[in-house]
Amino acid sequence: MEKDLAYSKPVQRRRAAWNTKDILITGMIGVVFAFVLLAVTFAYFPLAAILGPAYSRITDGIFMIPGLMALYLIRKPGAALVSMTIGGLVMLPFSPYGLIGIVWAALAGLECEVPFLAVLYRKYSTLFLMISGSVATILSTLLEYPLYGHAALSIGVQITMLVVSAVGGAIGGILSKLLAESMLKLGLLADYRRSSLDHTYRK
Amino acid sequence: MSYLHRLNPLSKLLAIGPPAIFLALTTNVWTPLLFINLTIGITLMLGRIPLMRYAKVCAPMLLIVLGFILLYPLLVSDRINEGSELLFSFGFVDVYESGVLFGLATGLRLLAMLVLSLLFTLTTDTADLIRALIQQWRVNYRFGFGTLAVLRFIPILMQQFQLVKMAHQVRGYTGKGSRRIMERTQRYALPLLSSSLRHAERMAYSMDSRAFGAYRTRTYFRRSSMARQDYIFIGSFWIGSTLAVLILFHFDMLGKLSLFKTYH
Structure with a gap:
């Protein structure tokens, strides 16, 4: 105990490292969207009953919004993973999926990171957000195979499923861009204003 | 505070992890069914969860599972249905026995994993x-x-x-x-x-x-550590699930194990 309280030098962090504000803003995006996603999760069941398991995947993109939005605003590696994991933690007591839900959320965060990692977190255009949304949703559909046994469905259904989820991901990409831009336009988050000034490359 | 509530959250995670991964590999009906019954029993007895509350939490899960059981027989590919008995046909929809079994297995597999995770979520505080x-x-x-x-x-x-x-x-x-x-x-x-x-x-x-994150070391008000009861719980949970799997294997009810279910 004594040793813990002895004076030690404050930690020096690089400019690119996460500061407290980044952590809290990312977490807050996760928390707010956790409730939206919870509503979508419950709305999904009647939708799946009407449209069938293939076409109802159009909602997949909505699940990627917190990740993409956090990445777009914060522009630091790992933002999607952190915000989605925190969102999963919030949903833990309410979601019908329980622990699978949080593993799923963390995986979805990683899926959002994959396309950005491929361009070393340098591109943030609308088109790229759409593409990364599609890539993320396709990856998440592929990861469902062990759990739900999609491989037993007929090939046509499987292809429709992948295409529909890709379209949903693109829609999610546009929505996250629009939401992030409207937040910046409101005058919030002055530190992150650089996000909207430069559409393609981070200075 | 019941026994499960008092356990360290991480020990519960460690205990249910391997059985959950094993369940993801199963492809028949009996294995998940056995695990569902065992887990519900443990959660209700050791967690002291009222039956009504458990049923209320379970209801949306059962809806998901029911969706799989009802929809999958209509959507499975012809490879699975090949050589199995035709149960009934309605217009252009044919329902085969193996398709129904496949839907049941998928739904129960999901339910087994959800019930396992309920053991954790119902007895754990997120802050802990x-x-x-x-x-x-x-x-x-x-x-x-x-x-x-x-x-x-x-x-x-x-x-x-x-x-x-x-x-x-x-x-x-x-x-x-x-x-x-x-x-x-x-x-x-x-x-x-x-x-x-x-x-x-x-x-x-x-x-x-308030200098949050300024120093590398940190002191804590609430300490969290593994006690002996945690190790006992992990060990007995693992041994119990291994025994369940061995019994199923002995009676030849384990079925095939497959990750991507492309076996048919």
Whole structure:
């Protein structure tokens, strides 16, 4: 105990490292969207009953919004993973999926990171957000195979499923861009204003 | 506080992890069925969860599972249906026995994993889990306590939602009608999102001003550690599930194991 309280030098962090504000803003995006996603999760069941398991995947993109939005605003590696994991933690007591839900959320965060990692977190255009949304949703559909046994469905259904989820991901990409831009336009988050000034490359 | 409530959150995670991974590999009906019964028994007895509460939490899960059981027989490919008995045919829809079995297996597999995770979620406080993750699994404490700070915001968020609703009502906006779902989303989502982000910003500044994250070492008020009962629980849970699997194997009810289910 004594040793813990002895004076030690404050930690020096690089400019690119996460500061407290980044952590809290990312977490807050996760928390707010956790409730939206919870509503979508419950709305999904009647939708799946009407449209069938293939076409109802159009909602997949909505699940990627917190990740993409956090990445777009914060522009630091790992933002999607952190915000989605925190969102999963919030949903833990309410979601019908329980622990699978949080593993799923963390995986979805990683899926959002994959396309950005491929361009070393340098591109943030609308088109790229759409593409990364599609890539993320396709990856998440592929990861469902062990759990739900999609491989037993007929090939046509499987292809429709992948295409529909890709379209949903693109829609999610546009929505996250629009939401992030409207937040910046409101005058919030002055530190992150650089996000909207430069559409393609981070200075 | 029941036995399960008193256990370390991480020990519960460790206990249910391997059985859950094993269940993801199963392809028949009996294995998940056995695990479902065992897990529900353990949760109700050791967790002292009232039966009604458990049923209430289970209801939406059962809906998901029912969806799989009812829909999959109609959608499975012909390869699976090949050589099995035709149960009934209605118009252009043919339902085969193996298709029905496949739907049942998928639904029960999912239910077994959900029930396993209920053992954890019903008996664990999220804040305790985060504390344990920070102290025992060396999760960066800035992220951990940041998460705790953000979780505290949930009740305020509910309040904000009521506030926005009332503000709309005062202006005569009822928000009824299914067609204007986009407008409704915009009217509710934007104020909520902006106010919560503003709150996060303020919270970050106040945490920074109290030197949050300035030092590498940290002291804790609530300590979290593994006790002997935790190791006993992990060990007995693993041994119990291994025994269950061995019994199933002995009676030849284990079925094939496959990760991607492309075996047919």
